[in-house]
Structure formats: C-alpha cells, structure tokens
Amino acid sequence: MTWSLFLQTLIGGVSIGCIYAIAGISINVMYRPGGYFNFAQGYVVLLGSILMVVLSTEWGWNWYVAALAIMVIGGALGGATELVAIRPIMRRRSSSVAWVITTLAVSLLLSDEIGAHYQGTSTTVPGPPGLSTSTFNLGSALISPYDIALLIFACLLPVALWFLYHTRHGLAIRALAEDRDAALLRGVPANALTSLSWVLGGALGVLAGVLDAPLSPPDVTLGFTILISGFLAVAIGGLGDNRGAIIGGLLLGCVQSFAAIEINPSYQNVGAFIVFLIVLALRPRGIFGARVLREV
Amino acid sequence: MPVEEVHPPSRVIEPTRNKVLLEVADLRLAYGSAVVVDGLNLAIRQGEISGIVGANGAGKTTLLKGVSGLLRKKVGKIWFRGQDITPLSPRKVVQAGIAQVAEGHRVFRKMTVLENLRLGAYPNRTNAQELKHALEQVYTLFPMLKERAQLRTGLLSGGQQQMVAIGQAIMASPSLLLMDEPSAGLAPSVIDDLAGHLSDLRETGLTLLVVEQRTGFTREIADRIWVMQRGSMIISDMPAEECTDAKLASIFLGGSGDLRNLCRRGQICG
Numbered sequence: 373m374t375w376s377l378f379l380q381t382l383i384g385g386v387s388i389g390c391i392y393a394i395a396g397i398s399i400n401v402m403y404r405p406g407g408y409f410n411f412a413q414g415y416v417v418l419l420g421s422i423l424m425v426v427l428s429t430e431w432g433w434n435w436y437v438a439a440l441a442i443m444v445i446g447g448a449l450g451g452a453t454e455l456v457a458i459r460p461i462m463r464r465r466s467s468s469v470a471w472v473i474t475t476l477a478v479s480l481l482l483s484d485e486i487g488a489h490y491q492g493t494s495t496t497v498p499g500p501p502g503l504s505t506s507t508f509n510l511g512s513a514l515i516s517p518y519d520i521a522l523l524i525f526a527c528l529l530p531v532a533l534w535f536l537y538h539t540r541h542g543l544a545i546r547a548l549a550e551d552r553d554a555a556l557l558r559g560v561p562a563n564a565l566t567s568l569s570w571v572l573g574g575a576l577g578v579l580a581g582v583l584d585a586p587l588s589p590p591d592v593t594l595g596f597t598i599l600i601s602g603f604l605a606v607a608i609g610g611l612g613d614n615r616g617a618i619i620g621g622l623l624l625g626c627v628q629s630f631a632a633i634e635i636n637p638s639y640q641n642v643g644a645f646i647v648f649l650i651v652l653a654l655r656p657r658g659i660f661g662a663r664v665l666r667e668v
Numbered sequence: 669m670p671v672e673e674v675h676p677p678s679r680v681i682e683p684t685r686n687k688v689l690l691e692v693a694d695l696r697l698a699y700g701s702a703v704v705v706d707g708l709n710l711a712i713r714q715g716e717i718s719g720i721v722g723a724n725g726a727g728k729t730t731l732l733k734g735v736s737g738l739l740r741k742k743v744g745k746i747w748f749r750g751q752d753i754t755p756l757s758p759r760k761v762v763q764a765g766i767a768q769v770a771e772g773h774r775v776f777r778k779m780t781v782l783e784n785l786r787l788g789a790y791p792n793r794t795n796a797q798e799l800k801h802a803l804e805q806v807y808t809l810f811p812m813l814k815e816r817a818q819l820r821t822g823l824l825s826g827g828q829q830q831m832v833a834i835g836q837a838i839m840a841s842p843s844l845l846l847m848d849e850p851s852a853g854l855a856p857s858v859i860d861d862l863a864g865h866l867s868d869l870r871e872t873g874l875t876l877l878v879v880e881q882r883t884g885f886t887r888e889i890a891d892r893i894w895v896m897q898r899g900s901m902i903i904s905d906m907p908a909e910e911c912t913d914a915k916l917a918s919i920f921l922g923g924s925g926d927l928r929n930l931c932r933r934g935q936i937c938g
C-alpha cells in the first residue's frame with residue numbers, strides 16, 4: 373500500500389467512523405437512564421439520511437434548516453418510541469425484557485414504511501453551505517472541508533454531552549443509570565428524564581443520518597447494518613461512555629476501510645468483527661468500560 | 669372497614685395532634701399476593717427521633733417504601749402535616765418534605781461527593797445561592813464532606829458514605845428524615861459517631877424516623893420506640909428508656925429467654 377493510498381483510506385475510514393460514532397452516541401444517550409437499547413436506531417439513522425435527500429435535494433430546503441427540522445422529527449420519533457415501546461412494558465413489570473421485541477417491532481415498522489415510500493437515489497446530498505464536500509490536496513491525499521468539520525463535530529459531541537450530564541437534569545439521569553430506586557428517593561422524575569433522553573437520542577440518531585447524506589446515498593437495505601455498526605462502536609468503546617463511542621466508531625470505520633482496500637470489500641464487516649472480538653477479549657467491558665472493582 | 673370511614677379526608681386535626689408530623693392509619697402493603705404490612709398504625713411527633721425495631725421480615729423497609737412512595741399500591745392512609753400523601757409519587761413525597769436514607773447507604777458511587785449532594789437538592793429547584801447555603805449546612809454537620817467534595821463517593825469508607833447519604837437527604841430540606849437501618853454494615857466506633865450525628869440533626873429541628881434491627885442503638889438515639897412484628901406494630905410509642913432488653917425478650921420470646929438468641933439467629937440485635 374502506498375502512502376497516499378494509506379492516507380486516503382484513513383480519511384475515508386475516519387469519515388464513516390464519525391457517523392458510526394454519532395450513531396453509537398445516540399444509542400448511549402437512550403441507553404443511559406433506563407438501560408434499554410433502541411433496536412430501531414439503525415432505521416432512525418437511515419430515516420435522517422433519506423429525509424435530508426428529500427428536504428435538501430428534492431424540496432430545495434436550506435441545509436441547516438432541513439437538518440434542524442429532521443432533528444425535531446427524530447426527537448419526536450425517539451420520544452414516541454419510548455412512550456409506546458418501553459414505558460407500558462416497564463410499568464407492568466420492570467424486570468421484563470419485552471422491550472427488545474417492541475423496539476424490534478418499531479424497527480420493522482420503520483423498515484417497511486421506508487421501503488414502501490422511498491424509491492432510492494444514487495446521488496449524495498451536497499455539503500452544508502460553507503463546508504463543501506469538494507476535496508483539496510492534503511499532502512498526497514484528498515480531503516474535503518466537510519470531512520474535517522465532521523471529525524471536529526464528532527469529537528466535540530462527547531464534550532457537549534459531558535457538560536450536559538453535569539447539569540442538574542444531567543446529574544439526575546446519571547443517578548437513574550446508577551441506581552434507579554435510590555434516584556427515585558431523591559425525587560428524580562424517572563419517566564420525564566427517560567423520555568427526554570429518548571428525544572435527544574432520536575435527534576442525534578437522525579443527525580448521524582443527516583451527516584452521512586453528503587458522504588454516501590442512503591440505501592434502504594442498510595438500516596440493520598447501521599444498527600450493528602453503532603452497537604459495535606459502543607461495545608468497543610465501552611457501553612454508556614461517549615468518548616468510547618468516538619474511539620470505537622473511528623476504529624471500526626478505519627478497520628472497515630482498510631479491510632475493503634487491502635483484502636476485499638466484502639470482508640470489511642469481517643474485519644470489524646475481528647477487531648470487536650480482540651477488544652472484548654482484552655477488555656470485556658470495552659476500552660473505556662468501567663473496571664469491575666473486587667472487594668478485598 | 670374502609671379506611672376513609674375512619675379518617676375522612678376533610679377531617680380537622682385535633683389540637684392535641686398538632687404535634688403529630690406523620691400519621692399512618694390501617695396501612696396495608698403487599699408484593700403481589702404477599703402481604704408484608706397489614707393494618708399498621710403509626711404517629712410520629714415533630715422534633716423527635718422515633719425508632720422502629722423489628723426482626724428480619726417484619727416489614728420495616730416495606731413500611732418506609734410505602735411512606736416514601738416507592739410502593740404505590742397501598743390500602744390505608746398516610747398523612748404528613750395533615751396532608752394526605754398516600755397516592756403521591758416519590759418525587760411529590762420529597763417535595764412535601766420527607767426524605768429517605770435507604771438501607772446500605774445507597775449513594776451514587778460513580779459520582780463525586782459534591783455531585784451526590786447537589787442531586788439531593790434536585791427536587792427543590794434551588795438557585796445557586798440557595799444551593800450554596802444548603803451545602804454549607806451539610807458541611808457544618810459533616811466537615812469531612814467538604815474536604816472530600818471532589819472525590820468519587822465509591823472510594824469513601826462505609827461510614828463516610830453514610831454521611832454522604834444523610835447529607836444528600838438533608839439537601840432536600842426535609843421536615844422528616846426516614847432512615848432505613850443506618851447502622852447496618854458500620855464499625856462500632858462509626859455507629860457511635862452516627863448516633864452523635866443523628867442527635868445533632870434533631871437539634872436542628874429535624875424529625876427522624878429510624879428503622880433498625882439493633883435495639884441498643886435505637887434506644888440510644890430514639891425518644892420513642894415502636895416494635896414491629898409480622899407487618900404490624902405490637903408496641904407503639906413507648907418511651908425509649910422503658911424499652912429494655914428484658915421487655916423485648918418477653919415480647920419476642922414469649923415471656924422468657926435471652927435476646928441474644930434472636931441476635932444469633934440474625935433476627936434483632938441488642
């Protein structure tokens with residue numbers, strides 16, 4: 373592999389890795405207050421991408437206005453998912469794992485609706501005003517302002533969330549994550565904060581799709597693949613840790629890119645799973661996962 | 669008989685009951701079909717430390733869960749300052765003025781001491797000035813917490829975590845503090861300190877309801893003692909000094925026997 377090909381592969385891997393990382397963070401945000409995964413999140417990301425194509429390319433909306441509108445829709449979708457697929461089950465029996473089935477049902481619903489109404493496209497959405505996807509030379513490789521902005525945004529997102537989780541409501545969400553009953557005794561409104569987290573997670577999920585739209589055209593068959601990639605990013609980095617999701621996402625993106633270039637495009641997921649297994653063998657709770665304290 | 673008939677919601681509190689802060693009438697609590705508290709009555713006076721002693725499984729923790737709103741399905745009535753708090757959620761109960769220190773000093777171990785204390789003030793929507801004032805009050809009671817404010821709570825000793833748990837509860841500015849087995853898992857010297865802290869809290873005007881297995885500790889801290897067995901009170905409102913080991917032995921062992929036998933069986937401790 374030449375140096376320029378190495379750099380180009382790395383840039384491509386980092387860009388798609390940022391999308392995985394943001395998708396992973398959205399999964400973390402939803403997981404945190406109650407410990408529930410949203411198995412529909414892959415299609416939520418895909419929905420963001422598709423809506424961006426429709427609003428920005430077909431309807432001609434301003435990129436930023438379209439992104440904001442899609443985040444509102446994503447937030448509403450996240451909140452509605454929590455309301456219909458999580459809360460009724462947890463109200464009846466908190467130890468139930470039926471939420472796996474209900475969130476998978478939401479996933480199937482989204483998949484069918486997207487498949488029925490979206491015909492697909494082969495073109496990508498232009499980058500936002502001021503952040504072109506047109507490339508320039510960085511040494512012997514090509515990079516776009518959009519690639520750079522995407523990486524900066526992905527790295528700043530955990531910082532923003534760190535501040536959010538240190539506010540009054542953020543503390544309460546962390547308390548719910550650690551010990552739900554003890555948090556309830558402190559007067560923490562569990563339902564409201566769980567809903568809030570799912571609204572935020574939904575908005576971040578579609579944002580991952582929005583940001584992916586200028587990189588690659590949305591493919592209606594990829595919802596489940598995006599979900600797996602987001603989960604892998606989270607599992608590699610450490611469940612619930614947003615710094616970990618960034619590291620996990622970038623690692624995953626780069627491994628997929630190098631596996632596709634060096635071995636075969638059909639091996640990119642095999643490479644990702646091998647890295648996943650290696651990380652979990654060395655650190656079962658992920659790179660930033662909490663260490664198990666042994667009492668002595 | 670329906671509880672409402674005994675205490676109509678519109679009742680007027682008698683002048684003699686003005687000092688009663690918490691009143692529980694004919695309370696019945698169950699986990700599914702297993703009834704744990706049945707027909708329980710209780711009246712806690714303002715400004716006192718009341719102790720409830722009872723063996724494992726007597727229903728002490730369940731009673732506190734019922735009062736604090738963690739157990740929502742209940743029959744009977746709970747009044748706090750004359751207000752019916754029976755159907756309230758834990759959040760509303762805290763806002764009404766009742767805070768609880770759960771069994772096993774359940775603090776948030778991944779958070780710092782300061783974050784734990786800030787969380788205690790969560791339901792009050794305090795501004796920065798009020799929060800600072802509340803923190804200073806906690807630091808006056810537990811100066812050690814100020815020194816360790818930025819330390820992760822999980823790194824503290826059991827006794828220090830208990831201080832965080834109490835500090836966190838009083839950050840909500842409660843009128844009544846419920847404590848579930850505060851001495852559990854603590855070294856004897858730490859239990860002595862704890863007794864001192866609870867007396868200090870009473871001096872601030874706070875009313876305490878302490879649930880315990882240790883009769884000696886309860887006698888030491890409490891003004892009045894209640895004895896609970898199989899979900900109801902078998903002794904109510906007894907002055908602490910009258911609640912001797914001999915009396916407890918006669919209650920639990922039927923007239924004769926040694927209280928230490930119960931202690932060995934893990935039931936209650938002297």
